[in-house]
Amino acid sequence: MDLAFIIIAVLTLASAVAAMSLRNLVHCALCMVMTFAGIALTFLQLNAEFVGLAQLLVYVGAVAILIVFAILLTRSEDAKKEVRFVSSSTVVGFGVVALVAVSLLAAIQHTQILPPQSVVAPHVSVKRIGEQLMTNYVLPLEVIGLLLTAAMIGAVVIAMREPDPADSVDVQQRNGSPLKLDPDSKKTAVVANE
Amino acid sequence: MKPVGLEHYLVVSGLLFCLGLWGVIVRRNLLIIYMSLELMLNAANLALVAFSRFNNKLDGQVMVFFVITVAAAEVAVGLALIVALYRKKQSAHVEDLTTMKS
């Protein structure tokens, strides 16, 4: 087996496990960045340069930063509340995850008509993807444009200053001014993705 | 040693998906839950790219492009919502979402 694949896969999975189990939120976010980057590397391994770079730009570049911002804005104390190890949700979670994992792995193992392993790697240029997007997939592309518009309007509406005066004074006293930043950061994030 | 085949990528993708699902169900902080959801979408993307490569078809990669775009839009709206809730309630935990009685 390819050594590079093993290293990347193990790193990706390990950082995902860490992200799911660490107590400190910022550590979780950093581990998640590692996972996103590992998945981007796997895309590159699979000859999907365009998607790999898009993954790096969008997830590592934009999504992770937004999440870190949100963590700082909400100053959550994750460690304080998550002390219980065995709760009902842990049991349910274990059951559901075990079910999904077993059925997935069993299905992967027992599937026969997987295509042959020795396929010649297709050369996927950005040009071909662009052509596909502008011909066969032009309609979903347009709907995505509409979706981004809707998301932008939505993020602005949600982050809009509330007209209720008593409330906004209350929030300002407690949190100071940084909250004013977030409508802009959301907006730029969406525009950047477009 | 065997060459790296489709099934290896699928196993990695399946494990990432299950890890994300685990995080969604077990973790209590909304931001972590949100990150886990992104992880699940990423796992699906990995499966799509792997299938795309081994089926020698481009459709999977195009789909991944759409998924990444949608996920970014969702993150923008979702984080705005979580921050708005925090401003209102000073908390970002699922246990505190109890305004409505069941």
Next chain:
Amino acid sequence: MNLMILELAVVVLGLGILLGDLWTAAHQKHLLGYAAAALLGVILLASFFGLEQVGSGPAYAFNNMLVLDGLAVFFKRFFLIAAILVLLMSVEFSNRIQSGISEFYCLILFALTGMMFAASANDFIMVFVALELISVTFYVLNSFQRNRLASLEAGIKYLILSALSAAFLVFGIALVFGTTTFTNFADIQRALVANPALAGNGLFLLGVLMIIVGLGFKIAAFPFQIWAPDVYQGSPTPSTAFLAVGSKAAGIVLLLRVLFVAVPAVTQHWSKLLIIISAITILYGNLCAIPQRNLKRLLGYSSISNAGYLLLGFAALSQAGKAAILYYLAGYLFTVVAAFTVICLVTRDRDSDDITVLAGLHRRSPLLAMALTMAMVSLAGIPPLAGFFGKFLLLKAVVEQGATNSAYYWLVGITVFGVVISLYYYFGVIRAIYWSKDVTDFSPITVSWPAKLSLVVCMAAILYLGLLPGKPLKLSEDSALALTTPVSGSKQLFH
């Protein structure tokens, strides 16, 4: 291009509302809702002239991604009517939304576009994109009352569970794409015919199952119903109504297409699964609704049980079942919109949605009392209203299949049991209107004429669908024909 002219018109209208907002005085902004509703009415009328050439057969566009057949046209008109009625309701609601009422209208129109694309989707990529357009707009619509904690919570709960279902949907699509190498419904169906072993392939079946999970969330079927009561209760009333009608119907039309166009060979083997899901959904919705005192939460559970009734039509696996689904949905649209419009008007000056706000409603506004009574009677399935005839058709379709599998008779029994339970809580609402003891408030409720019009239209439609089922039944049977013809049969000759 001609195939998506309606969607284009709706998008342009949505952007027009956003622009119109700039030139409208603040106190008149809520009137933009009337303008939007009127223009949607024009689009609805235009659909009766522009789309008639479709009668000859399905038309495909954009590399077969989009299909325009009887089913698509039926649902497009359905969504347009729903959006018009919801927009009229939103105008009544506008005093409870501090800022951004035009954005509210605009997002309703964008969600409508997503639903209309979903009605025509013939490719899994299109399914994903249309569903996400609906979801993202609903995150915002549900949390639009930012000053109310309940609304924000509703938005976040919807956000998380909807994103979870989207993850399942994408993974399912990935598995189906990987095993068939296609994303188009017709191609997948052809691949299934050409290679019957595929229907026994674990990865493929798991993929289909995950797609059903993703869509089951949208229609609030068991076990993906947990979000419904909280989200229904916390969201602004017009969003709840649109969620209950539009989003659910979008899930239904996609489920119809996936199960009966893309993977009919798999669906044939899964009738037991559908029977079980349908039975549990009916029981869960009806049993949990009994103790509810909050009107919107009650309707949330009622919506779960209605998802169960709709699944009866799927479980029947017959043409009659599919037609019954369409008929039932049409009745459900007018019933639910009438109920939510009344709730929206009654709770206008109060903060509570508790059932006690209905006390003495028949003296405060006879029209509202009558509309809500009719809606409840129809939901309970009492003749001669729309809900009765819809349930009758669904049960008839199930009984016809009884010969093949005795589980269908059990399903009928459970359904009848569920309907009997539902009588209790629906009549609790009616009792709260007419027979409340401590009525303190007799101030009459003023109802604006557009709201009156919308209520009268709903009541007329409920009566019409219940008393004169001939023509609408023919329409739903014709629309369901789109789901019969296995295209593969004729195409096979070319191979």
